[in-house]
Amino acid sequence: AMQRSGGMLLKLLNDALDLARIEAGRLELEPAPFEPRQLLEDVVQLEQGLAHAKGIRFVLEVAEDLPARLLGDALRIKQILLNLASNALKFTEHGKVTLRAQRTEEGLLLSVSDTGPGIPEASQARLFQRFEQAEGPQRRVGSGLGLAICRELVEMMGGSIELESRLAHGSTFRVRLPLAVPASSVPVAWAPGRPCHLLLVEDDTIVATVIRGLLEREGHTVVHVVNGLAALAELAHADVDAVLLDLDLPGVDGFQVARLIRQRERAGQHLPIVAVTARSGSGDEAKARAAGMDGFLRKPVSGERLADALARVLGGADAPMPA
Structure with a gap:
């Protein structure tokens, strides 16, 4: 109980600090070459425990033509996907959550789909506002800041985020990011031949x-x-x-x-x-x-x-x- 409470408190604090930095113009993106497949697999690994505990599947679908490396702020992209995946798992009681990634002319299209209860059309527009949450038994779990932070981060990257949802048919969040393929051949991760x-x-x-x-x-x-x-x-x-x-x-x-x-x-x-x-x-x-x-x-x-x-x-x- 202490671990769960501490984890929730840390998330609330981090969410509030992120928004404060964005408002003050102090949050800066740090683009660098990263491996999108590895990033996606990290997200699945981090969320797999919650999916297993709830008895639902967490599926990863990656297009074959996805570039091996892209240029972007991997930490913030992962933060966006973790927020979307956590929300999907939180509100889905049966079926599965699917994380998809595919290449587009502009860069990268990421989506998180679920088989949850769906979101009423009247609630969809305000869902990206601060302190807003979907109605449901999980409403009290969280800060209501996650989607607002996602929207702010996506816009900072020059991208867009959209929601498609129908009651009783689940929801899909799509994130479009203009990410370039890096020209540098420097590897993202390095395993030296000898210990340092x-x-x-x-x-x-x-x-x-x-x-x-x-x-x-x-x-x-x-x-x-x-x-x-x-x-x-x-x-x-x-x-x-x-x-x-x-x-x-x-x-x-x-x-x-x-x-x-x-x-x-x-x-x-x-x-x-x-x-x-x-x-x-x-x-x-x-x-x-x-x-x-x-x-x-x-x-x-x-x-x-x-x-x-x-x-x-x-x-x-x-x-x-x-x-």
């Missing part, structure tokens, strides 16, 4: 434990220090392949640490540095680059995003700095 020795500079022990666990699961060895001075001391006597650097450290902050590392490097040396931060400001990435950092990750991070960042800073000096 990494330095993690992070003052939050819980965040450090999560990041360290994700890295060690991939076979890397990680040395963790809690401040910038300890990081400089570690680098003075140990060789590392890359540094994962929090920007908001006690005492000497991450920007100063990066500058000091660059100042100490001899000709021909370049230690890859990836910024890992909870900051949401629009100028932080530029400041990190100016301080000498090669990569930029916003918390919370995933194993996939860590692997992608390491692939770019270790696998190609000319690769664009990941967001």
Whole structure:
């Protein structure tokens, strides 16, 4: 019960924060190459537990001509699909929920269909407004912000979202996104031939434990220090392949640490540095680059995003700095 309540509280908070960032113009998209099939499979895997518990099927249908890679904000696209899939599963008691993806001339068409009770026509127009929910026994579960956030995110991407529903015949949400095929051949995920020795500079022990666990699961060895001075001391006597650097450290902050590392490097040396931060400001990435950092990750991070960042800073000096 505590886990479920905590999870619901976290979702309510995240929904409110997302809308606040959108209103303030502080929420920025971070487009990068991603694998759409893997993203879709991740959504199905995350929602499969609820489908199984309710005794309904969750089906994935992917067109054969779907590009292997697309350019877009994979995290926000996944957020949209998770919102739509969760709603479909929440209101469907029998039958199935189907997630479909196909290529269009403009980019990508995603749809989530269910065999639920359907939505009255009078309710459909206001469903994308804030704090609005469909009538039903599950009305009290959720914030009523999910579809409003979906609409805002889709519009930020230059796309559109529409609803088709009939009472007793289920509902279908369609999302059209203008996503291009990336020209770069840099792989999204990277599996190095040898384990890397990494330095993690992070003052939050819980965040450090999560990041360290994700890295060690991939076979890397990680040395963790809690401040910038300890990081400089570690680098003075140990060789590392890359540094994962929090920007908001006690005492000497991450920007100063990066500058000091660059100042100490001899000709021909370049230690890859990836910024890992909870900051949401629009100028932080530029400041990190100016301080000498090669990569930029916003918390919370995933194993996939860590692997992608390491692939770019270790696998190609000319690769664009990941967001």
